[in-house]
Amino acid sequence: MYERAESPFMPEETSRPPSNLRILSLNCWGLKYIAKLRNERLSEIGNQIAAADPPPDIIGLQECWTQQDYNVIREKTRHLLPYGKFYFSGIFGGGLVILSRWPIEESSMTQYPLNGRPAAFYRGDWFVGKGVAYARIRMGPTRRDIAEVFCTHLHAPYEVEPHDSYICHRTAQAWEITKLMRGAAERGHLVIGLGDFNMTPLSLAHRIIETHSPVRDVWRVLYPNSSVGAAKDKVEQLRNVPMPNAEYNITKNGATCDSALNTWRWNKAHSQRLAKGENVQIEPTVDDPNAKRLDYIFFSSGSHHDASSKQSSAEWTLKEANVGMTARHPSLYCSLSDHFSVEATLVRNLDGPLSAPSNGPYALPETYLPIEIYDEILATISKYDARERTQRRLRLGHFGFQFFLTVGCLIGVWWVPHNYVAFILMLISSLSLSVGVIDGLMGGLFVGSELRALKEFEWEVRNTKDRALARAEKSDLPRTS
Template sequence: MDNHTSASPLSLRVLSLNCWGLKYISKLRNERLTEIGNQIAAAEPPPEIVGLQECWTKQDYDAIRDKTKHLLPYGKFYYSGIFGGGLVILSKWPIEESNMTQYPLNGRPAAFYRGDWFVGKGVAHAKIRMGPKKSDIAEVFCTHLHAPYEAEPFDSYLCHRTAQAWEITKLMRGAAERGHLVIGLGDFNMIPLSLAHRIIETHSPVRDVWRILYPDSSVGAARDKVEQLRGVPMPNAQFNLTQNGATCDSALNTWRWNKAHSQRLAKGENVQIEPTVDDPNAKRLDYIFFSGGPQYDVTNGEQTTEWTLKDATVGMTMRHPTLYCSLSDHFSVEATLVRDIGVTPSNVQSSSTDPSERYLPIETYDEILATIKKYDLRERTQRRLRLGHFGFQLLFTIGCLIGVWWSPENYVSFILMLLSSLSLSVGVIDGLMGGLFVGSELRALKEFQWEVENTRTRALANNSAKQS
């Protein structure tokens, strides 16, 4: 038997980090990601399962693997979309099975400057064998949900992110129903208690590790209205790290500094920011969810165990040793899970919970359906406009070709031919987007709508049963 699976582990250290490794765009990418590998290898306690996001290139993956292979000998770089999904899972134990599931709703090709559609965002899934027993299986789900480009509820991609949360929730629920330890991690691009967050914690048995330990932690940046309504005082940077779990837009992250500080840093000055500075922009976008409820295998009488949370921290806050910049524009979120080996069949029945019996309030499903309807109308309008634009450009092209016949000069003919070629090219691209892409997205919306309506119906029936 493999020496990594010879004994069942009693604890498990998990780490998730958005590496900010955009090729040609992210500054000092090679140096930073190499140092990320160094810091993962030097972490104490050492991580045993690591999920990375925005590790876009195989070169950067190999650099991190080279630094961590003695600690995390098993790893998978996930291929997706046109440019890759940027997802990586590293493990101390063997990865028995793996797959990449792309989200049905995943951005728009017209927004090429944002890139979400082109990278094929989805869920990287690894089934990890941690020991010899049937209960020693962890199913790890690493993801990076669609980025918000406006504040909710005005974000035009809110429907996408909601649908993506719904999809990963189904995958994690299925893993829990198989009796495995479930770990969901990544950059979810959502704030705590947002719609996507509530979907994940309601429709699957997983829980947000940070809110288990810090239930009163922030639900957004201090400058956000949702946080101001809570009436809490302005947090400093240290409080945001240790109590609010803020992983993004921290005042301590050099990639969020003002121009003056950034210029000093670029000149090689090791600029220091006091941890007591006010931190109005920091928020939590990176998460670790887990579910490790007790199980009992009646087939062979094997008693299994329950995983519980020991601690959760924000990590990878150190800076590059020579460049003095933060290692990423995000900090990591880390957690330690421990095993309770005292589980018995009697307390299994009392503590187990069927996630299919938990529902959101009916008005929340109505909110999701309203979001779907709003986005559906938008896309139908977009399809009409794009197909209309294709028709216009086609007529314009024909007009230019006809105009060549009466062209008085050769240079005029050249201009008309050039215009006709460009016009037809633009029209065809818009026609393909309207006819093919939007049609595909509308069908994915219908599937999502049916699932929400079906769940809403079950929630109504459940409410009626409780009242009767």
């Protein structure tokens, strides 16, 4: 749902280009029927956004699944963020929301071609239709006053990389949103990518985003030596850094998930005390081995062209970034979500004529990952392709088995001497045919669709690898540039 505020001040506001921009991204944990205290928490999320200082200008929300929760947050923040869009996707929705101080001129919802498996219904990624929510936001009268915002929630990891069976999906999703953000940057606009990416810093998905598009992770711009995983993870232990406490993880490592300060990650004893209404406090100096950063804000500055010097310069620069929404519910004493928010402030360089943007697309320099990384992605695709082909054969074989079992039961009905035996055979035949048809549809239709999406992804990776090789040979550069 797209809502426009009837405000007499909006035309005046859009006529004055902003000099700074406050951005916020939060996974709300708003799963209907599953997330605890959902209504109370999301209502308080709206309250705290409305009371934020400095106030946000653009917000991306994830796991805001219901129109009801969206409307509650909209009502509480309408005076700050008069424009909003609730994005529809998949069977149960995409859970994505974008709120803005300025008008949303265009919007779209792009579903990821690879997005989980329907057989894993207990995980739900396939059913919710994950993708990229896009909004083109008009902040002023000129072309330079456009921000293109991309909000997403990538496939969740259910095992530790590289053993995660969904790593191929998440890699393909990172590739897709990277293409969208690069296209926006080539139009010369400010690009903002935000959301719960379900990846750790410098992982494969993270490197794809920062290599194949000009966007940068705001946290690593300010804190380049921040953690690249939870302290308990092998990748962090190899860095040989001291065990961080909870406060350090929030202020320096940008940890938004699994923090020791988040009540939804507490042990059973603390949770029981909290449920009884006790305002349990955790010292910020406690060791925090599980906290990690899964939520991100990426940005790429719009560029403006100086006609006298014939040079382009960055228009937006990063001022600050922080983890926010750490305050707990005032009466329930629980955290507002199982994630904290990530927030950033961009500052605008207003030097140069605002009314004279470039007329054409910007030529962005091509950058590439090391060649062996493309080989790694291709190997992952090949491995997953073989797995899914095996799954298709098994599912179609299961359909054939259940079909013949159904036929056998129906034939057996003719020969049984008692009605109750005939009833049992009919029940078995009905159930077996139902299960077989479902498995047959998954194997014949869904897996076939997934294999075709894999072929598209594979072609793009091979094509990019070939360009990287050609550039390396042309410039006589090392192949691991």
